[in-house]
Amino acid sequence: MYPQVLFQHRKPDRINTFAEYREQGGYSALSDVIAGADPAAVIATIDDAQLLGRGGAGFPAGRKLMTVAQDAPHPRYLICNADEMEPGTFKDRVLLHADPHLLIEGMAIVAYTVRARHGIIFIRPEYENAARILEREIRLAREAGFLGEKIHDSDFSFEIVVHRSGGRYICGEVTALISALEGCRPNPRKAPPYPTDKGLWQQPTVLNNVETLAYVPLIVRHGAQWFRDLALTESAAGTKLFSISGHVNKPGCYEVPLGVPLSEMIENCCGGMRDGRPFKGCLPGGASTGFLSAEHYHIPMDYESLKAVGNRLGTGAVMVFDDTTCMVAATLNLTNFFARESCGWCTPCREGFPYLKDLLYRLENGMADGDWIGQVETLCGHLYKAYCAFAPGGVAPIESLLANFGEEVQAHIDLGGCPMQRQ
Amino acid sequence: MPTLTIDNRPVTVPDGTKVITAAEQLGIMIPRFCYHPALGSVGACRVCAVGFKEGPIKGVEMSCMVDAQEGMVVATDDPDAVDLRKHVIELLMLHHPHDCPVCDEGGHCLLQDMTISGGHGRRRYAGAKRTHLDQDLGPLVQHEMNRCIQCYRCSRFYQQFCGYRDLGVTGIGTRVYFGRSEPGTLESPFSGNLTDICPTGVYTDKPSRFYGRRWDYERAPSVCIHCSLGCSLTVSARYRKAVRHEARFNAQVNGHFICDRGRYAYAYASQPERPRDALIAGRPATLAQAATQMSERLAAIEKGTGPDGIALMGSARSSLETQALLARLHSEKGWRTPCFSADDAATRVVSSALNTLNATNTIALTEIEGADTVLLVGADPIGEAPMLALALRQAQRDGSRIITVDPRPVTLPCAHDHIAVSGDDLATAVAHLIIGALEPSREIALDADQQDRFKTLKQETRDIPAAAELRAIGHALTTAWRPAFVCGTTVPDPDVPPLMGLLQALVQTSCMWSGLFFPLPGANTFGAHCLGGSDALFEPLLAAVEAGQVKALVVVENDLFSEYPDQQRLAAALESLELLVVMDCVPSAITARADIFLPTQTIYEAGGHYLNNEGRLQVATPVIAGGLSIMDTGGGNHPPREFREDIPGGTPRPAWQYVAGLATGETDPPDVKPLLDEALTAGVADGERVSLPSASREWPSIERIGAGPEGDAGGLTLIESAATFGSEPLAAFSTVLAELTPLFGVTVHSETAQRLGWRAGDRIVIPDSAPALEVVVTLDDRAAPGVLLVPRRIGIDRTALRRYMAHLLAE
Amino acid sequence: MLRPRGAFFERTIEPLELHVSEALIEKLKNEIAAVEHPRELAVDVMMALQDHHGYLSDAARDQAAELLGMSALEVDELATFYTFIFREPVGRYVIHVCDSLICWMAGEENIVDHLRQQLQIDFGQTTADGLFTLLPVCCIGYCDRAPAILVNRRVHGPLTNSRLDELLQKYRAEAAEKPGSNV
Ligand SMILES: Cc1cc2nc3c(=O)[nH]c(=O)nc-3n(C[C@H](O)[C@H](O)[C@H](O)COP(=O)(O)O)c2cc1C
Ligand code: SF4
């Protein structure tokens, strides 16, 4: 239905094998690059493709590579972020089970562009299956000479190891992830210095999401223009993996060109709303984006369009709600997540989320009193002054609850409890 | 040097200064919890928010995280920043137990201050509070985790700053917990600083718990006299009892911190056994009676024997006032030159060390933090001068290389290279360092004479096992930019310090900065050296007593028995005296033998001047008047129902006053300042260094090094050296520190143990010891083979110990 | 909404003292020796010892510390941070019920109620027979299979009550068949 790029060779029940991947032209991009491509030219292609980071922040992948200074010290590291703990997000898992060699080849190419010697895939412990697949496939790639010492007799050497996390959402944040890899408590660190300057073990480090890295071999193979043209809207480039869950008939992970309207995605990919109930709202990009309401049902799903309505594409985890959902209760659930996962480093986040959780609990259970909305608004405002991006992410649902579902909130206050439970 | 404007006032600061520090220079104290000048900025608490109005950064940001930049306009009263600060404090108070009435921090609590000044006063949060269990952290520090505001200062201080690894942060989110894995005594000898550094009452001072509020205390600036570094303290006292030492900031000496020995050493001053009355022949007398009798009997003896028949004994723990007046007494009366230590070996090293210091090569403790290489020879910082270890840690964190050359297995809270060299070989070791520094072909202009001497040195320096390594280090020293040289003064022999001086002088020519640092045996050893002269040795004095030439001995604040090893000989000699006068503030083996005893005041009552190991003059201000604590005299009642003119137990006078009385025949206190000026420090002000001779590039005599004793391969040597706890005579009275003092033990290399048939954990009962002494054997292969290492311990039978060890050595 | 939670990690069973095999220690030592920075293996080492002991007991923590050249406290600083390292005894099967948004919308509360009823335990507790421990967990990345749970980090979903019963049955049978360890 939509052009499939990352999922082109996705099978229902197994991975695209190494042999199959090679037959499909896999590793040719790496071979070409290693044969003597100018790293700067490869980076320029990635930049030209306007590939934005798929891990949530949407930072241009090419620009990140450019920040690694020519004369930066060695060894340099490339980290693949497969932590994927943003609630609602499971695209990396599906991709790793579909076509792991896209990632392995992508990592090798990116490593080549910045002359990284060591690659690390940081993966959440729930994905033990994927971790084992990766370890096996990495071994195959190494045996075939695509990884290891002096790849293809060039002077480029690159190894990948799989690092299992102990499991915490904050470990997905770049600097916290680096702390975790160093065997420290995974608290974030403040830039500067930026990881590309002083990252893992104080060495230059590039970190990208699984999906971001997986696009790289395809971009190198088919060119920047090809990639840009995949998107439907002018400003966007490429396809995107969307993890769609909630009140739809067929939840799952779908590859869709950027810019496809939300409604179309729900209708075409997911077989429409469950039980044919009306769309009430959704989170477009995981737990740390804001709620879209029914008026946004036809919004084109790309970075710019969501930005225009004060929202974010995030990880592309679309969590869909029908009219049976109490948005206050949903927000309470999300806030519980942020309260539980806050790393405990800075005051606003560590204390603010439990406080907000308590306030939302009170609202849902008819105990909201005083200036409830005012209290929530100030708290949310101050959470933007937390240490890392965790807290601003966590307030997005709460602020959008007030902005887009203000009536429902007011109904909770006026009724002294949840109107849905009363029905 | 950017110039910025904070609250409408311009300020120019060095590059890299944080806005929070720049504001301090204008006297503006931006609220902070996680930021601490010694620990740096981490931006965790978010309470230092200010508004950035103009310049490269706009909006509300944390002033501890932003470097001051040209053209910045900062408003600390920006409404958004004020609101954020207020709410951050509200958040910090969500789980706080509000137990200020029973919290020892109350009254000097940063959290209290910030809560009031931040404007948070009304509780809105109605949810449940998270609570924690507390841990028993040992005798020094009380733990109350519920008060925690998660500023992470404690774990950062404990682990990163100090280098100890048994206290930190566990858990996540709102359940983060600061403490140990399991309850238990903190391992760091700097743990007491937690009570200073915690901005609220999580860590409070345990021994002074529930004793008073900050405003109840009489407080005064003072100096720590429990090692030679002379860290700055603030003493708190109440009910005539000194109950707390806190670190007082001193940019040259101790920075923000002090060690636990210094912090918890004060108990001697109010121990029930403290002698507070004058005694004649062991019987109570009035001060006047004792003083009169002392003068009369001394006069009588002087008449019979001449002034030579009277000897004076001071100490390294007395104030300069007391030491100076002893010197004055000598010059006035012609009595024998005062001697300040009964440990002649140490006195010799100290003399040679202090003669090596000059106006240009002496460095201060905090300067060591800036060194890029530190060489320590015969110095064990944790035992001898604990804060030196913290300075080394800071240097090492900054990338400095630390090298220890020692017969002992020196341990430091930071990475360092250790070269085990037997005690007799230390001078030879430094000679090898010098050779390494001069070879190969360094462009140092040696004149003909020096070249000759260098040749002699090379020819005559004996080979020792570590020679090659030492030469390599010596060579590396010449490429250092900021090398510091530390040399102990108890373990090395007198040849070592001048050799270190030579090494420093040679290296000086090729680096930006370098200097010498000599920890000394006692708080005022520097003063004693200046006043006593290098020839005031104890052995001749003792011999004169034994020969009947000295008939009277005046001992001021010195328990000779803890310094002089042969207790029986000393006891017999003292027995033969016609008159033994003892003045002291603590009970000891010698106070019990005094014919006339005069009780002296402690530093808390008398104050005094002290010269630290680099010759820096520092003043301790008196904090209490003296006398028994009304906690004790009241028998539990307050105030005591007894009315009299004098203060019970208030008899003691400053030691110098008694000495002055002897010198001038007056009992009224003389003005000591002129005495001091005359004796040593003409014009030196508080906090400054005494004037040392100016530098001379003279090579010390090196002939002896080559000819130095050929350490006979199988020989054993006994080294008694200072330990963190239990070695310093005053701190040894502290019961809380006694709990931390390890079992008495001997440390040896495993080879040596094998030769002696010892195994780790063996307990050796020392024959004929009183009190009975048991020694536990510890093996440590970082010790030099052949060395038997025991800590100096006040109150143990050193004669029996030495006898036993000598018998081992002889076998 | 937020249901009351039991006291977390009550000690209901005595830990089974297992001796870590020489082979495992040797393997860990080799892995540590092969990397430049031993600390980067902290999580792996804790996990390996945990798999062996069932949880990271004090003894296992100390062993991890020794292997990694860390202090016990430093290991605890990490161990207590992560979701999947247990510093208290747990049952042979640790059931993590995902309670994040999608699973909650799909009936996580019913799952929990059913498990509570079947196992007669609350969150943070272990069944009397030492088989099951019940814990809540954040989104496990299987929202397409909501409601989902993890049993010993293996995912199961979408779940219904009858599917749950089957699962419990399966694990009970497995335990009866192979008493002892879960590794
Ligand atoms: C709290 C938090 C959690 C995050 N978790 C993840 C994650 O699990 N996976 C991921 O790829 N990025 C995550 N990110 C985003 C990363 O910080 C980072 O932006 C991204 O991995 C960079 O890769 P990209 O440029 O390819 O997107 C997280 C960010 C924050 C603030
Ligand atoms: S905002 Fe603060 S407490 Fe929250 S995750 Fe980031 S650093 Fe940790």
Ligand code: FES
């Ligand atoms: S003092 Fe600046 S954030 Fe704590």
